[in-house]
Amino acid sequence: MDHSLDTAENSENLKRFVIEPVSRVEGHGKVTLLVDDNNQIQQCRLHIAEFRGFERFIQGRPYWEIPILVQRLCGICPVSHHIAAGKAIDMISGVTELTESAYKLRLLLHYGQTLQSHALHFFHLCSPDFLFGFESELAGRNIVGVIQKHPELALQGVKLRKYGQEVIRVICGKRIHGTGCIPGGMNKPLSREDKHYLLGDTEQIIAWAECAVKTARDCYLANEPFHKNFAGLRSNYLSLVGDKGELNLYHGKLRLKDASGNLLFDKQDYCDYQNLIQEEVKSWTYMKFPFIKTMGKESGWYRTGPLARVNNCDYIPTPLAEMARQEFVAYGGKEPVHSTLAYHWARMIEVLFSAEKIKQLLFDPMITGKDLIVQGKRQSEGIGVVEAPRGTLIHHYQVGEDDLITKANLIVATTHNNTALNESIRIVCTQQINGREISEKVLNNIEVAIRAYDPCLSCATHAIGRMPLKVEMRHQQSGELISQLIKDIDGTLHR
Amino acid sequence: MSNHSNTFSIDGREIPFIAGETVMQAALKANIYIPHLCFNPEFPPNGSCKLCTCDINGRKKSSCCTEAKQDMQVNNETHELTVMRRTLVQMLFVEGNHYCPFCERSGNCQLQAIAYDLGVTDLHFPQFNAQRNVDASHPDLMLDLNRCIFCELCIRSSTEVDHKDIFTIAGRSINKRLAINSKSGLLKDTAMKVTDKSAHICPVGCIIIKGEGFKTPIGQRLYDQHSIRDLGNLRPESAIKAKSIVQPDVKPKKKLKLATCSLAGCFGCHMSFLDMDERLIELLERVELSRSPLNDIKTCAPDCDLGLIEGAVCNTENIAVLRHFRESCKIIIAVGSCAINGGVPSLRNNIDVKDCLDEAYLNGIGLVNPKVPIDKELPYLLEKVYPIHEVIKVDYFLPGCPPPADAFWKILNDLLDGKEPELPYDLLHFD
Ligand code: SF4
Ligand code: SF4
Ligand code: SF4
Ligand code: FES
Numbered sequence: 001m002d003h004s005l006d007t008a009e010n011s012e013n014l015k016r017f018v019i020e021p022v023s024r025v026e027g028h029g030k031v032t033l034l035v036d037d038n039n040q041i042q043q044c045r046l047h048i049a050e051f052r053g054f055e056r057f058i059q060g061r062p063y064w065e066i067p068i069l070v071q072r073l074c075g076i077c078p079v080s081h082h083i084a085a086g087k088a089i090d091m092i093s094g095v096t097e098l099t100e101s102a103y104k105l106r107l108l109l110h111y112g113q114t115l116q117s118h119a120l121h122f123f124h125l126c127s128p129d130f131l132f133g134f135e136s137e138l139a140g141r142n143i144v145g146v147i148q149k150h151p152e153l154a155l156q157g158v159k160l161r162k163y164g165q166e167v168i169r170v171i172c173g174k175r176i177h178g179t180g181c182i183p184g185g186m187n188k189p190l191s192r193e194d195k196h197y198l199l200g201d202t203e204q205i206i207a208w209a210e211c212a213v214k215t216a217r218d219c220y221l222a223n224e225p226f227h228k229n230f231a232g233l234r235s236n237y238l239s240l241v242g243d244k245g246e247l248n249l250y251h252g253k254l255r256l257k258d259a260s261g262n263l264l265f266d267k268q269d270y271c272d273y274q275n276l277i278q279e280e281v282k283s284w285t286y287m288k289f290p291f292i293k294t295m296g297k298e299s300g301w302y303r304t305g306p307l308a309r310v311n312n313c314d315y316i317p318t319p320l321a322e323m324a325r326q327e328f329v330a331y332g333g334k335e336p337v338h339s340t341l342a343y344h345w346a347r348m349i350e351v352l353f354s355a356e357k358i359k360q361l362l363f364d365p366m367i368t369g370k371d372l373i374v375q376g377k378r379q380s381e382g383i384g385v386v387e388a389p390r391g392t393l394i395h396h397y398q399v400g401e402d403d404l405i406t407k408a409n410l411i412v413a414t415t416h417n418n419t420a421l422n423e424s425i426r427i428v429c430t431q432q433i434n435g436r437e438i439s440e441k442v443l444n445n446i447e448v449a450i451r452a453y454d455p456c457l458s459c460a461t462h463a464i465g466r467m468p469l470k471v472e473m474r475h476q477q478s479g480e481l482i483s484q485l486i487k488d489i490d491g492t493l494h495r
Numbered sequence: 496m497s498n499h500s501n502t503f504s505i506d507g508r509e510i511p512f513i514a515g516e517t518v519m520q521a522a523l524k525a526n527i528y529i530p531h532l533c534f535n536p537e538f539p540p541n542g543s544c545k546l547c548t549c550d551i552n553g554r555k556k557s558s559c560c561t562e563a564k565q566d567m568q569v570n571n572e573t574h575e576l577t578v579m580r581r582t583l584v585q586m587l588f589v590e591g592n593h594y595c596p597f598c599e600r601s602g603n604c605q606l607q608a609i610a611y612d613l614g615v616t617d618l619h620f621p622q623f624n625a626q627r628n629v630d631a632s633h634p635d636l637m638l639d640l641n642r643c644i645f646c647e648l649c650i651r652s653s654t655e656v657d658h659k660d661i662f663t664i665a666g667r668s669i670n671k672r673l674a675i676n677s678k679s680g681l682l683k684d685t686a687m688k689v690t691d692k693s694a695h696i697c698p699v700g701c702i703i704i705k706g707e708g709f710k711t712p713i714g715q716r717l718y719d720q721h722s723i724r725d726l727g728n729l730r731p732e733s734a735i736k737a738k739s740i741v742q743p744d745v746k747p748k749k750k751l752k753l754a755t756c757s758l759a760g761c762f763g764c765h766m767s768f769l770d771m772d773e774r775l776i777e778l779l780e781r782v783e784l785s786r787s788p789l790n791d792i793k794t795c796a797p798d799c800d801l802g803l804i805e806g807a808v809c810n811t812e813n814i815a816v817l818r819h820f821r822e823s824c825k826i827i828i829a830v831g832s833c834a835i836n837g838g839v840p841s842l843r844n845n846i847d848v849k850d851c852l853d854e855a856y857l858n859g860i861g862l863v864n865p866k867v868p869i870d871k872e873l874p875y876l877l878e879k880v881y882p883i884h885e886v887i888k889v890d891y892f893l894p895g896c897p898p899p900a901d902a903f904w905k906i907l908n909d910l911l912d913g914k915e916p917e918l919p920y921d922l923l924h925f926d
Contacts, residue, residue, distance in 0.1 A: 030872070032872055045872070047870075047872050047873065053843045053846070053848075053851035053852075053855065055854070055855070056843065056846055056850065056851045056854050056855070057842040057843045057845075057846060057851070058842075060629055061629075062629075062631060062637060062703075062705070062708070064599075064705075064706055064708045064709065065597055065599060065708060065709075068596075068597045068599075068708075068709060069597040069839070072596060072597065072761050072763070072838070072839040072896070073761060074761050074762065074763075075760075075761040075762040075763020075764065075765070075766045075767075075897060076762050076763075076766055078761075078763065120766075120769065124769065124789070125789075138790075138791050138792065141790070141791055142784070142789060142790035142791065143779075143789060143790075144779050144784060144790070147776050147779060151776075154776070155773065155776070158772055158773060158775065158776070159772070159773070161769070161772075162770075162772045162773075165770060172713070173712050173713025173714045174713055174899075175766075175767070175770055175900075176763045176766055176767055176770070176897050177596065177763060177896055177897065177926075178713050179709045179712065179713055180712075182708070182709050182710060183706065187709055187710050187711070187712050188712035188715075278862070278863060279862055279863070280862070280863040280864055281856050281862055281863070281864050281865055281866055281868065282864070282868070283866055283868050283869055283870050284868065284870035284872055284873065285868060285870075285873075286868055286873070288862075297863060402631035402632055403631055403637070403705060403706075404629065404631050440791075444791065447791070
């Protein structure tokens with residue numbers, strides 16, 4: 001890993017360039033470059049310059065309010081936060097298994113969301129870079145340009161996203177920030193009319209999703225040698241995978257692969273995330289840098305999101321997406337696919353998977369079931385993890401006896417990718433920019449690399465407060481608790 | 496004197512009354528809606544909210560406290576009164592901490608419903624950021640005093656129906672608060688039960704039954720289906736129609752130059768803008784996009800017609816962006832609850848910023864190199880989060896969290912058609 005551009009040795013005599021705001025991504029970020037007289041870049045950083053403090057201010061709110069409140073972290077994938085918090089709140093209400101109908105409704109909701117978020121990202125935000133070139137004219141390099149030059153493609157993208165948003169609307173009452181997950185289940189069954197309304201378009205959506213995979217693949221392969229190395233990194237990959245090793249975005253166990261594709265860990269319960277992940281703070285950004293504890297910060301960083309998931313899973317449980325996955329894996333050969341720009345290809349494979357999954361679920365008779373709520377015995381802690389469109393999303397809450405939140409910790413998908421994001425833009429600096437006159441067009445290369453990750457800088461600005469640490473020592477054979485040590489947020493230790 | 500000879504007029508309509516009845520009581524019987532919050536027909540009037548103020552024989556009086564008299568002239572639906580009532584509602588909102596976007600009473604709340612009915616789109620006044628408590632000590636009930644409007648209905652019902660006298664008002668002016676009559680001051684140390692009348696009387700989201708929140712889906716909540724007026728069968732013909740997409744029949748007069756930005760917000764408002772779906776294509780033929788996160792233009796053209804601002808103001812950079820927009824755009828529209836009243840980001844206003852930062856970056860566990868980020872590239876955080884109208888002049892407000900796509904469509908088309916933008920009732924939401 002190339003840390004040399006993290007901090008310039010002597011910043012006084014360098015020229016500063018800034019990309020602010022980073023655009024055609026979701027949320028707020030900026031990039032700064034320090035450049036010497038020979039146009040050699042000496043420092044390059046992606047800053048998250050906003051701070052919101054969610055974990056602090058939701059303390060004191062009642063737990064059932066949390067899924068509705070925290071989705072306001074992010075208007076692009078609110079459903080991910082809604083569901084991750086919903087799963088944590090289920091656990092707090094002592095519910096380990098939802099009714100079949102509630103579970104399937106949640107799946108439908110989550111796949112609707114993945115479809116809309118991925119479509120938005122590719123068609124509305126990133127396609128202009130591929131259709132017109134990374135250094136094309138600024139004026140046309142956006143969705144308006146796509147509408148003018150490639151109206152059919154633009155319309156398909158718009159309609160794919162619309163369909164995903166409609167799935168969300170019929171379940172949650174609104175396309176953005178509705179209500180659905182309540183403790184132990186869902187607040188409304190899917191009506192027969194809504195089911196038929198959605199069913200009407202499934203074939204068309206799957207067909208468009210297949211086109212989307214082709215478009216993303218062809219864009220990537222059209223200029224393969226260049227795209228392969230553009231911001232290219234070798235990294236570890238983290239994601240949830242289902243019980244049988246299948247791609248599963250709603251639930252599963254954590255798997256980590258190294259750059260050669262070897263399993264570093266597998267089948268890890270996500271409730272243990274605190275023992276797996278640590279985070280580094282740097283003074284120039286509000287976004288932390290997570291890494292795998294046992295590996296250390298130098299080599300323990302990893303990537304999450306579509307690329308990680310498609311690389312990590314053993315198979316995709318729907319036929320068309322599985323075929324697309326096999327082609328993707330074959331392209332990678334013996335190793336996982338590392339190209340940063342291949343994120344787009346993997347993302348469209350997930351669009352196809354989501355579209356097929358939605359159809360399956362709509363044909364499932366349980367999807368309109370009315371038995372939607374389970375009750376359990378109240379617990380004091382809950383952890384909910386999902387694979388959000390951008391990667392592994394962790395929500396963790398503690399609740400007092402009075403039902404109010406006492407502690408919260410959220411690690412959002414984009415934060416996991418922080419090191420990779422910074423590394424990618426530094427590689428772009430070295431490969432594409434060094435020595436050149438710095439112009440708006442040249443700088444777009446940096447944004448192209450950032451966009452590949454589909455970073456949700458909106459989520460990333462929420463800022464973090466960690467949970468107290470709990471160390472448990474257990475008997476090796478019996479698993480019995482021998483002793484425990486608890487370290488509170490203020491640093492005090494007790495047993 | 497026989498009863499039927501007793502009449503007075505409201506907005507020119509003759510209304511019968513029985514001697515001793517108030518104007519409000521007589522109006523209710525005659526299916527005439529006078530906005531009210533602290534009045535409830537089951538209890539004697541309290542006269543605290545003043546929303547029911549009417550023009551009575553030329554003087555402003557609360558209709559819930561004024562006895563009807565023969566030949567009285569009452570004006571209820573006047574522009575002047577609507578403006579005054581709007582102001583009262585805005586004051587009630589800023590005096591407490593009302594976060595409709597995630598309030599479980601949203602859609603079932605009378606304060607919110609009256610605001611919709613009066614067409615309130617913004618709060619006009621600076622936020623108070625009052626320090627109010629949540630009392631969740633009771634096993635079945637919760638008091639979120641942030642939302643109390645001091646209507647005293649809980650006090651009246653607890654005393655008169657439950658015979659328990661649990662609630663009282665303590666303190667004065669800005670320190671006024673609802674207090675509990677128990678030694679500890681906590682609800683758990685009272686005889687309050689979830690079956691008490693007072694547990695169900697609160698017109699807003701202050702007295703909450705635990706664990707019931709959000710069970711009514713959006714679309715099926717009381718005021719999703721009926722306006723607060725319609726509930727008295729007062730305007731049955733105007734019951735909310737199914738959400739329709741407003742299609743303008745007038746073609747645009749000119750192309751507008753439009754800029755958009757997000758300050759401290761979640762991007763949901765921008766996403767809702769994109770939710771115009773295919774209509775976007777039509778719209779983008781008629782507007783020219785200047786600076787926006789949707790393209791790569793990073794400064795506003797100096798002659799923008801329209802600036803849409805999402806998000807609240809939380810740091811120095813937000814202020815700079817906002818001023819840049821104000822200088823460049825003829826019309827500024829505050830979009831969404833964050834921009835209009837601070838929204839969810841302003842939840843941090845009752846907490847010390849240093850506290851927030853320390854918790855996040857110093858006291859965390861599993862942190863390597865714990866320190867609070869500070870760098871010349873990071874803008875200064877403001878002590879509080881502000882709605883944008885507290886920083887620049889705002890021309891229009893588009894409420895919601897986020898506002899529905901149809902609302903964007905309506906307001907943009909009104910402007911394109913050179914009309915004063917207006918939101919119909921069914922597009923006005925605070926959540
Ligand atoms: S819905 Fe809740 S937050 Fe909104 S006005 Fe009513 S009580 Fe206040
Ligand atoms: S708690 Fe509710 S009923 Fe009681 S005074 Fe406050 S707003 Fe009125
Ligand atoms: S108003 Fe709501 S949707 Fe809009 S930015 Fe704020 S939180 Fe997001
Ligand atoms: S209803 Fe008359 S003063 Fe409140």
